[in-house]
Amino acid sequence: MFEQLKKLVQFYDEVLSMPHRQEIARELRDEDDLFMLLLYSEMIGIPNPVYYYTLELYPYMMEKFHDWHLRMGMEKSPLTGIRCC
Amino acid sequence: MSGILVALLGIVVLSLGYRYYSKFVAEKIFRLDPNYVTPAHRYKDGVDFVPTNKFVLWGHHFTSVAGAAPILGPAIAVYWGWLPAFLWVILGTVFAAGVHDFGTLVLSVRNKGQSVGTLAHRLVGQRAKILFLFIILILVLMVNAVFAWVISNLFISYPASVLPVFIQIPLAIWIGHAVYKRNKKMLVPSLFALAAMYLAAILASKVGFLQIDLVQYMGGEDGSGLFGLGAVSTAFLIWIVILMIYVYIASTLPVWKLLQPRDFINSHQLVVGLGILYLGLLFTNPEMTAPVTNANPDTPWLPLLFITIACGAISGFHGLVSSGTSSKQLDKETDARMVGYLGAVGEGVLALVSIIAVATFFANTDEFLATYSSFSAANGAGLGVFVEGAAGLAGGLAIPPDIATTIVSIIVVSFAATTLDTSVRLMRYIIAELGVEYKVPALTKTHVATTVAVVSSAALVLLPEGPKGFGSGGYQLWPLFGTANQLLAGISLMLIAVWLKRLGRNYAVVLIPMIFLMFMTLYAMFQQVLFEWSWFGSNSNTLLFVLGAIIFVFAIWIILTAFSVLSGKQETPLDDDTENYG
Numbered sequence: 001m002f003e004q005l006k007k008l009v010q011f012y013d014e015v016l017s018m019p020h021r022q023e024i025a026r027e028l029r030d031e032d033d034l035f036m037l038l039l040y041s042e043m044i045g046i047p048n049p050v051y052y053y054t055l056e057l058y059p060y061m062m063e064k065f066h067d068w069h070l071r072m073g074m075e076k077s078p079l080t081g082i083r084c085c
Numbered sequence: 086m087s088g089i090l091v092a093l094l095g096i097v098v099l100s101l102g103y104r105y106y107s108k109f110v111a112e113k114i115f116r117l118d119p120n121y122v123t124p125a126h127r128y129k130d131g132v133d134f135v136p137t138n139k140f141v142l143w144g145h146h147f148t149s150v151a152g153a154a155p156i157l158g159p160a161i162a163v164y165w166g167w168l169p170a171f172l173w174v175i176l177g178t179v180f181a182a183g184v185h186d187f188g189t190l191v192l193s194v195r196n197k198g199q200s201v202g203t204l205a206h207r208l209v210g211q212r213a214k215i216l217f218l219f220i221i222l223i224l225v226l227m228v229n230a231v232f233a234w235v236i237s238n239l240f241i242s243y244p245a246s247v248l249p250v251f252i253q254i255p256l257a258i259w260i261g262h263a264v265y266k267r268n269k270k271m272l273v274p275s276l277f278a279l280a281a282m283y284l285a286a287i288l289a290s291k292v293g294f295l296q297i298d299l300v301q302y303m304g305g306e307d308g309s310g311l312f313g314l315g316a317v318s319t320a321f322l323i324w325i326v327i328l329m330i331y332v333y334i335a336s337t338l339p340v341w342k343l344l345q346p347r348d349f350i351n352s353h354q355l356v357v358g359l360g361i362l363y364l365g366l367l368f369t370n371p372e373m374t375a376p377v378t379n380a381n382p383d384t385p386w387l388p389l390l391f392i393t394i395a396c397g398a399i400s401g402f403h404g405l406v407s408s409g410t411s412s413k414q415l416d417k418e419t420d421a422r423m424v425g426y427l428g429a430v431g432e433g434v435l436a437l438v439s440i441i442a443v444a445t446f447f448a449n450t451d452e453f454l455a456t457y458s459s460f461s462a463a464n465g466a467g468l469g470v471f472v473e474g475a476a477g478l479a480g481g482l483a484i485p486p487d488i489a490t491t492i493v494s495i496i497v498v499s500f501a502a503t504t505l506d507t508s509v510r511l512m513r514y515i516i517a518e519l520g521v522e523y524k525v526p527a528l529t530k531t532h533v534a535t536t537v538a539v540v541s542s543a544a545l546v547l548l549p550e551g552p553k554g555f556g557s558g559g560y561q562l563w564p565l566f567g568t569a570n571q572l573l574a575g576i577s578l579m580l581i582a583v584w585l586k587r588l589g590r591n592y593a594v595v596l597i598p599m600i601f602l603m604f605m606t607l608y609a610m611f612q613q614v615l616f617e618w619s620w621f622g623s624n625s626n627t628l629l630f631v632l633g634a635i636i637f638v639f640a641i642w643i644i645l646t647a648f649s650v651l652s653g654k655q656e657t658p659l660d661d662d663t664e665n666y667g
Contacts, residue, residue: 013272015144016352020345025132027341
């Protein structure tokens with residue numbers, strides 16, 4: 001009985017949290033996108049004073065690069081040196 | 086006749102509709118396939134495209150579509166007697182709303198989770214998209230005006246509801262902050278917020294000075310207000326201005342700050358509301374005192390019944406939810422039947438209890454006829470009667486009548502406010518999109534678009550004059566809201582028909598409700614525009630005339646487009662969706 005009640009509460013919580021979870025995921029993704037833009041700043045001609053460090057991040061960023069440039073409205077990869085689409 | 090019997094009868098028919106008719110549509114017409122790779126899996130991104138359990142998705146879909154509209158429409162339509170309203174809600178849900186909500190969901194799932202607007206462009210062409218945008222624009226404008234009137238009206242009629250509703254705003258901001266910044270769960274804090282609101286409701290019902298009664302402050306109904314207006318007119322003006330300032334702020338803030346946590350608290354109220362009404366019905370077992378049919382109505386039920394009850398029988402707004410969010414989260418294609426069709430059934434159940442609450446409220450038929458003396462009287466009184474009737478049902482749960490009235494009015498205000506928030510935000514997006522389409526860059530700016538949305542909505546709600554003066558005539562816009570909603574449903578049904586036709590399937594299940602809806606909309610608008618609102622009509626009103634005429638033209642446009650597309654004169658290739666099999 002108690003288990004079932006717990007399940008019901010969990011289900012109810014999940015139903016109501018769904019749109020909220022989505023919004024928070026969207027906000028966090030927007031923040032991430034902005035951060036990515038800062039990291040790729042040299043690409044748009046802004047000198048990056050910490051490029052030495054961001055360079056180290058590139059291998060981690062590469063996985064997300066394709067989705068990122070699509071979200072930024074660029075159909076094809078803006079960078080020639082990177083193997084993307 | 087007993088209220089319980091009517092509810093049971095309705096629920097049985099709705100269940101049969103779900104059990105048999107939706108199964109038929111799912112298997113024979115839409116031919117749902119459990120192996121189809123849905124957009125949620127194909128484009129999974131953890132934000133928009135997330136495969137979701139069908140029960141959870143149904144719950145979310147239902148809470149998104151249920152609001153104040155399925156309460157208000159039936160409460161007015163009981164004017165023609167409870168039977169016509171009952172039949173239209175039940176049969177409309179089974180044969181029109183269910184198929185529409187279910188169909189838009191499947192159509193979107195089969196087309197990369199795209200929304201109805203984008204699909205209109207792809208299936209019919211650029212003109213259809215613009216037509217679609219304009220109809221949504223009219224619809225959201227009507228929603229803003231009507232719901233601003235609903236909230237102001239309830240604040241004036243039930244001043245005890247003001248404090249609890251306003252307490253919700255800081256509570257929601259606090260919850261939103263706690264969840265976003267500290268990653269807390271929302272369930273427990275939101276239940277505390279709800280408890281705080283209801284506590285405030287009990288206090289405000291008992292303690293006079295906690296009731297924010299603007300009319301009383303200005304010396305009662307006969308008192309004088311600002312700018313030489315009467316007290317009631319001034320109260321309407323003040324509430325509408327406050328509401329518009331609120332929606333301006335709410336719709337420009339990030340959604341997680343205020344809107345999402347408010348929606349979360351308000352979703353509890355849907356459960357509370359439905360629980361109070363159905364349990365109350367069970368315990369009080371009231372008799373239906375409203376007449377079965379009204380023998381001498383001053384306005385014939387045909388065709389107005391079908392636009393007075395839009396939400397609750399069929400509503401185009403659901404197609405936006407189906408194709409906008411639910412389709413991107415559907416785990417299996419076969420789940421669409423439960424999410425879409427049963428979502429519509431849920432709304433039918435809400436409309437059903439609204440009919441019963443109103444039809445059982447009066448002591449006898451004479452009292453009913455005295456309040457619902459004419460169609461325009463019914464339009465003005467419907468909402469108040471629902472609140473009183475629902476409070477009467479709540480009496481069965483031993484809730485004192487004054488507290489019950491406050492709580493029911495808070496529930497209706499909350500539903501209306503959720504809809505108002507969403508629709509102002511939606512209107513802002515549409516204005517921005519039209520700005521892009523017609524190359525007016527200024528309109529794409531958030532604050533310009535929001536200002537246009539808020540000012541036009543405020544102007545529309547303040548213009549029609551009602552019996553209590555300036556601003557109190559917002560209910561006159563209700564038939565226009567109904568028609569705009571039906572037109573939107575008509576467009577969506579047309580798109581489903583076009584899609585089915587291209588697949589070589591039988592599309593009569595969507596074509597028949599579409600023709601029925603378009604015929605009723607045209608008939609109603611023709612009658613209203615020409616004989617009621619025009620210069621030589623009985624109730625001449627330029628504003629309603631212009632809006633009605635625009636809707637009339639749009640309806641004809643949809644019918645012509647549907648005819649030309651369905652007769653095969655236009656042909657746009659469809660994507661080959663076979664690639665979506667894993």
